[in-house]
Amino acid sequence: MIILKLERKNKMPLFRQIFQQLKRLIENNTLKPGFRMPSTRTLAEKHGINRSTVYKAYEELWALGYMESRPGSYSVVRKRQKIATPEQKSKQGLIQWETISSDVGLTLHHAYQELKSRLPLIKETFDAAGKPDVINFASLDLDPRLFPIEDFRRCLNTVLVEQGGKILRYGEGAGYKPLREYIARRLRVHGISANPDEIVITNGCQNAIELVLKFLTVPGSKVATESPTYTNILPLLKYFKTDIIGIPMKPDGMDLDYLREVLSRETQKPAFVYTIPNFHNPTGITTDQAHRERLLALCEAYEVPLVEDGFEEEMKYYGKVPLPIKSMDRKQVVIYMGTFSKVLFPGIRIGWIAAENKLIERLEAIKKFSDLSTNTLLQAALYEFCEQSHYNRHVKRMHREYRKRMHTALTGLKEHLSGFDRVSWTEPAGGYLIWVKLRDAGIDRETLKQVFIRNGVTIMPGTFFYPDSTLLSPNTNTSHQYFRLSISTLNENEIREGILRLAKAISKIYSHEGHEGARREEEKKIRSY
């Protein structure tokens, strides 16, 4: 016999009171497993309440597993396994996720930990040092002050109002067709002829790289990249168990004699050659037309796909930059990648691959099964943004702005660093990056970082960009004499001030080095006695 104490004046609804009390009776074992519950009618009549109220309570008990309702029969109490409260969850779960995985998964985890460990450079370290005005030459994010937020917002509204539900369903695997058509038209500006069916939209350029790796490599494949190169491709190459062949960067680009030797010597051809011909990350170097032609000819001769990463193609604000290698690609060996991240805003996460249709079809299939489709809403808004000429206008504005900013940076470097004869840097033809070399600095990466931090400025140490870098094995230490400056998030004043601090830091490095050198000389002397 169940007696419930129901209070009609209670704020808690009646059905919930019934539920709570029955639940307690079951939990404290007053009602034992197997106990036949009264029918909803019986219980309702006894308490003078609506039958549906009791039913509602029973439904909850059923859902939570406190009762079993047998079709056409009475419900009985069952012993349910209790919900795990936060305290009840074991601190150490049953499965050792740290060791269960394939080593490939761990490679990325390791790399990500390393990557995250760099972030303090940009945030916490400075806050702690009481220098919130740190000038960030480390990040290759973009300057939010230049984002065309209002125009983009209006485009979002337009497509939602005009197209509504259509663009909120699953999208095409290859990406929103009007956007692919626009990209095809835009590529013509850069001399590339591609049809919309030779383009697949990706979740940014990183995702484009991953798709190509998924399709072109198997464990043990070789991949040739410039050395140094884009830092976030390195963990991926390891993850896919490829062997990285680093081709040294020379002042005019990848060493093509070295590459030719690799291509002719290797018994196993590289799965592809990865290159960033414009405003190379991290060195800022742009290759000339002759270099591009020779690189293409080499890839054609050895029938090796050439992955051309045009991530900053649009940022040719000095004008004098050759057309992409893809523009000459008669034999369809070039896989071209582009992105809106480095000219519009990174958060849009829209990039693309342009290549022969047979390859695109296959990359599209891989994309399809990895996420069904990229969201159509942002693609449609982006298309609207381009179609309304906002994109053209924005690119022009970016050109004006960064022409000035890069000029300020290069002028500042000349003014404040040309006094150091052991310091040199690249003069980029566009983009955001400058590569600085400190000859005989005599310090390690960590010290390098710290000296800059102490002077209120961050940079990206060169080691991050080498295939054999510390990104993959944190304890090695090479090429500490390079670092990357990015002006992508800074305005002219910030750049000016930043370069001053940079110069201060560098002067300390060399006086420190002199100091260190002197100490070492001293030690040598002592030992030689």
Add this chain to the structure above:
Amino acid sequence: MIILKLERKNKMPLFRQIFQQLKRLIENNTLKPGFRMPSTRTLAEKHGINRSTVYKAYEELWALGYMESRPGSYSVVRKRQKIATPEQKSKQGLIQWETISSDVGLTLHHAYQELKSRLPLIKETFDAAGKPDVINFASLDLDPRLFPIEDFRRCLNTVLVEQGGKILRYGEGAGYKPLREYIARRLRVHGISANPDEIVITNGCQNAIELVLKFLTVPGSKVATESPTYTNILPLLKYFKTDIIGIPMKPDGMDLDYLREVLSRETQKPAFVYTIPNFHNPTGITTDQAHRERLLALCEAYEVPLVEDGFEEEMKYYGKVPLPIKSMDRKQVVIYMGTFSKVLFPGIRIGWIAAENKLIERLEAIKKFSDLSTNTLLQAALYEFCEQSHYNRHVKRMHREYRKRMHTALTGLKEHLSGFDRVSWTEPAGGYLIWVKLRDAGIDRETLKQVFIRNGVTIMPGTFFYPDSTLLSPNTNTSHQYFRLSISTLNENEIREGILRLAKAISKIYSHEGHEGARREEEKKIRSY
């Protein structure tokens, strides 16, 4: 000596006229490679134009590789490789993409072709048949008429106006933190306790599955799934070179005796067990509390991760559905997946994984290097949408709508199909799916599809959902007697009319089968003479 013919009245800017004429002279070899170009000053003075106009033309020639400018010296003509026009691109490129790839890439390509071949069912076939009013029981997309477009649009505007640039930069690898916090709170409604750092946002549920496969499997790993199961997991499992162990579905869910036998017998433990306990895709079956407890206990006993796909968790419109298995997961063996696709709209491409933090950290790393981050803009808008209680209200509306729709479907089936004693179907406890069995239909998948198409209605043949299905090897043919009905895109009227057509088609199948059967009987007789 170069003589240009410049027309000031021409609509074409002067610099472009200069560029065009010089380009032509170089291309037709009048100006040969190595020819020393006049200085900009000389050319400008001769034609009485501004020097900067000539400079602009030279810049273009330089960019296009028609000239080499040597620093501090004259420019010379160079023979450039011409841009490849569409006609010049070879029809068959140098590289045979069809054969270059790893077989794993080809698996997906093959599967995608198959997937695309189903689309005509939904579109072209019907248009061709002059039946644009086809009723689509095949698609598990959502009904755009129910999308809360206006509310979502306002949320997009709010976050763009209030946060602007902040949400247009690269986002956190694990996903937008406020959204993870909201999901954690929402999961509590379903009895799951998870902290935001036990959640990683993914590009929809498909992407969640891929992340788990990336981390938990190596080639040769075994994975246990229900059979039938979610069709788009099958190509992925093949792509990752896993062996699929199909656990038969019984009326109350995965056959747990069979699973136990697999777990105890297999020398190599499955990397994980994949289950859809609510409104199972494709069968619509919901397991009860006891089944859930036993499944969890099995996975704990054998220390095998349990991937719980809660893709329609929110669609419990009949109330009586047990809490997720994850709610009881004291020992942290459950990897729970959710998505906004099946209750809000699929185009948002936002899903998540909730699991032990150590695992989430590793999945986050893999996600990071596959696309850097999911776009923050839509995550922030979605958070705003949830925070403003739009999400709660929308879920309630979906419940009201689909409770009616499912009722209409089940009533219709009973009314029009209970006359066929060889036809039976599941009665789902929520969600969108009904699984229909045609006993002894005696036709193949293709005929099945065609009969429905001819009657103006589409369904999803059961074969697509089996691990050994035609999706992976198009020429085998099994279990043709099942098909899936999805009511997700249809309103009550459409469902009513659709079921009528369905009944018509089924009556034809059985009369055809009767016919066929009779013919076969006839043949048998003839042979037995």
